[in-house]
Amino acid sequence: MSKPKILVTGGVGFIGSHTVVELYNAGYEPVIIDNLNNSEAFILDRITQITGQKPVFFKGDVCERADLQALLEQHSDIAGVIHFAAYKAVGESVQHPLKYYHNNVSGLVVLLQELQAKGINNLVFSSSCTVYGQPEINPVTENSPVQKAESPYGNTKQICEEILTDTVKVSDTKAIALRYFNPIGAHDSALIGELPLGVPNNLVPFITQTAIGKREKLTIFGSDYNTVDGTCVRDYLHVVDLAIAHVRAIERLLNNESTDKLEIFNLGTGKGSSVKEVVDTFVAETGVNFNFVYGPRRDGDVEQVYADTTKANNVLGWKTQRDLKNMLVTAWEWEKSLSKK
Numbered sequence: 001m002s003k004p005k006i007l008v009t010g011g012v013g014f015i016g017s018h019t020v021v022e023l024y025n026a027g028y029e030p031v032i033i034d035n036l037n038n039s040e041a042f043i044l045d046r047i048t049q050i051t052g053q054k055p056v057f058f059k060g061d062v063c064e065r066a067d068l069q070a071l072l073e074q075h076s077d078i079a080g081v082i083h084f085a086a087y088k089a090v091g092e093s094v095q096h097p098l099k100y101y102h103n104n105v106s107g108l109v110v111l112l113q114e115l116q117a118k119g120i121n122n123l124v125f126s127s128s129c130t131v132y133g134q135p136e137i138n139p140v141t142e143n144s145p146v147q148k149a150e151s152p153y154g155n156t157k158q159i160c161e162e163i164l165t166d167t168v169k170v171s172d173t174k175a176i177a178l179r180y181f182n183p184i185g186a187h188d189s190a191l192i193g194e195l196p197l198g199v200p201n202n203l204v205p206f207i208t209q210t211a212i213g214k215r216e217k218l219t220i221f222g223s224d225y226n227t228v229d230g231t232c233v234r235d236y237l238h239v240v241d242l243a244i245a246h247v248r249a250i251e252r253l254l255n256n257e258s259t260d261k262l263e264i265f266n267l268g269t270g271k272g273s274s275v276k277e278v279v280d281t282f283v284a285e286t287g288v289n290f291n292f293v294y295g296p297r298r299d300g301d302v303e304q305v306y307a308d309t310t311k312a313n314n315v316l317g318w319k320t321q322r323d324l325k326n327m328l329v330t331a332w333e334w335e336k337s338l339s340k341k
């Protein structure tokens with residue numbers, strides 16, 4: 001008998017699609033809702049190629065109550081929800097704050113209301129290490145102070161965590177918020193991966209697009225930080241490891257293993273890598289050289305942040321398996337496969 005049905009909002013996106021694959025691998029039956037605003041329908045066929053299963057897909061929006069109602073009416077046996085559907089571009093959120101507050105905050109509120117109406121109590125929420133801002137001490141634990149958000153995007157993640165804190169107190173809802181560090185890489189099959197819209201904001205898609213010739217050169221933002229080589233340090237983790245953490249989290253909720261009604265976990269490797277180290281590792285592992293220059297610092301960037309993963313390791317029972325080399329090689333294989341598409 002297959003395991004329960006899990007609703008995956010934003011299940012066609014980067015992390016969502018990898019999570020759908022891992023849900024199948026673990027025996028669950030994913031049901032996807034995605035408005036395809038920032039994802040492409042061909043990814044659904046790719047999921048089928050990888051898993052041999054055709055996911056149930058609803059083209060719809062979590063902000064639209066009617067979409068959720070129709071879905072939940074048809075799938076009254078959904079046992080839990082993994083909620084990815086959200087906008088995620090920091091710079092765009094500064095330009096269009098209401099778009100971000102509407103989609104990310106209202107989306108969660110409407111989703112929670114409709115889930116409560118159907119008695120669906122288990123929710124895994126996509127949060128971000130952005131809530132820590134520039135931490136005074138690295139690595140950061142889940143108890144490190146949450147700092148005032150640098151962008152409307154970051155603020156939506158903080159507000160959503162607060163909405164969950166308030167909601168679990170007075171309802172049967174149980175939630176796990178996962179604070180991701182920097183997810184990169186792609187599935188080993190090179191059939192799914194990150195699909196940035198337009199010019200990528202994030203480091204690794206920019207590197208792979210430059211290496212393949214779509215971009216002229218990478219600009220490394222800042223070389224005078226107080227870090228190992230002057231460039232910013234982040235905790236990069238493989239998207240497949242991250243996807244597996246979501247399966248573990250929903251399992252924890254379904255099995256009533258949680259000790260609090262809202263639990264928070266940092267998801268990273270625990271190891272910081274500098275931008276220059278990422279560039280060097282990419283070149284060493286792929287043998288592909290590309291142009292890069294040092295430019296000024298980017299507004300809003302924190303100097304250094306990496307995770308203390310003790311709680312995720314010991315309580316969630318999850319640990320990353322893949323290293324930076326594997327993250328960059330799989331991201332490169334994905335970029336090459338996209339260029340052939």
Ligand code: UFG
Pocket residue numbers: 088090128129130154181182201202203204206218219220221222232233234275298301
């Ligand atoms: N970087 C460059 N050049 C580029 C792009 C990025 O040097 O062209 C550098 C950035 O300055 C930063 C590092 O690469 O030092 C990583 O930048 P990303 O944009 O890939 O990732 P961020 O750490 O800035 O942002 C990520 C997520 C956000 C999340 C944030 C939390 O994209 O969603 O982590 O800190 F909010």
